[in-house]
Amino acid sequence: MKKVRMTAVGRVQGVGFRFMTKMVADQIRVFGSVKNQADGSVYIEANGDPVKIDKFIEKIKKSPSPSGKVDHLEITEDSSLPERIKFSITN
Secondary structure: OEEEEEEEEEEOOOOOHHHHHHHHHHHHOOEEEEEEOOOOOEEEEEEEOHHHHHHHHHHHHOOOOOOOEEEEEEEEEOOOOOOOOOEEEOO
8 A cells, every 4th residue: 555645736726637636546546635725736645556556646747637737746655644445526
């Protein structure tokens, strides 16, 4: 089990980024949550099989939304994150 938190910076709000992130997570079968931040970034927590998490990270780096663009993706492995059994969009 790998657990990560990520902050995506760029054109990531108002372009369907959270919705498409959930779609990608559901397809790959990773679990967690995604939410908009007040500073214009998007915060993501994800847990799952390490290979699937790595694949998920690569998809996020390329922006899951065709209208979006990730300029920077900060990734931190954090074993203290809660283990989720579904992927949800919050806020």
